[in-house]
Amino acid sequence: MKKQNNIKVAIVMGSSSDLPVMIEAAKILKQFGIESKIDVISAHRTPKRMFDFATGADKKGYKVIIAGAGGAAHLPGMIASATTLPVIGVPIKSSNSIDGWDSILSILQMPNGVPVATVALNAAQNAGIIAAQIIALSDKAVAKKIVQHKADLEKKVMNSLKEIDKVKI
Ligand code: RP5
Numbered sequence: 294m295k296k297q298n299n300i301k302v303a304i305v306m307g308s309s310s311d312l313p314v315m316i317e318a319a320k321i322l323k324q325f326g327i328e329s330k331i332d333v334i335s336a337h338r339t340p341k342r343m344f345d346f347a348t349g350a351d352k353k354g355y356k357v358i359i360a361g362a363g364g365a366a367h368l369p370g371m372i373a374s375a376t377t378l379p380v381i382g383v384p385i386k387s388s389n390s391i392d393g394w395d396s397i398l399s400i401l402q403m404p405n406g407v408p409v410a411t412v413a414l415n416a417a418q419n420a421g422i423i424a425a426q427i428i429a430l431s432d433k434a435v436a437k438k439i440v441q442h443k444a445d446l447e448k449k450v451m452n453s454l455k456e457i458d459k460v461k462i
Pocket residue numbers: 306307308309310311335361362363364365366385387388389
């Protein structure tokens with residue numbers, strides 16, 4: 294069994310139906326050597342559980358919370374209201390979304406004083422990268438992996454240019 298205090302990132306979502314999107318945050322964190330814990334916590338269906346999680350997250354040793362939800366997506370904002378930890382919000386285009394803008398605006402348009410760092414629609418991978426960048430501020434091994442990640446991105450683009458050069462017009 295993993296020791297809870299080794300896990301620095303909590304990934305929570307409003308429903309298990311959000312998992313196909315949110316799993317991407319866990320995958321990229323794993324690539325950076327960061328363990329995460331995935332949980333389903335609904336602001337609307339399990340409000341007490343959400344409040345208990347948000348108020349106890351720092352004591353459990355988490356440094357960052359990634360929260361994803363769709364439709365009337367109140368989970369990231371409500372968690373942010375009850376913790377001092379940074380919260381990264383992932384808007385999800387879910388079965389109850391009109392077009393995804395409902396999820397984006399529910400998470401993005403927080404009042405002054407209670408921020409949620411909101412990524413693009415379904416962009417759980419980017420949420421994982423931001424979480425890793427926060428962890429990297431106090432973890433040299435993770436910081437090194439972030440530098441490598443940037444180098445890999447550049448390499449990918451340069452390789453794609455080589456392929457374009459081969460195209461005969
Ligand atoms: C939101 O409602 C969840 O985050 C999910 O995106 C959406 C639909 O939930 P299910 O009806 O699929 O459980 O609270």
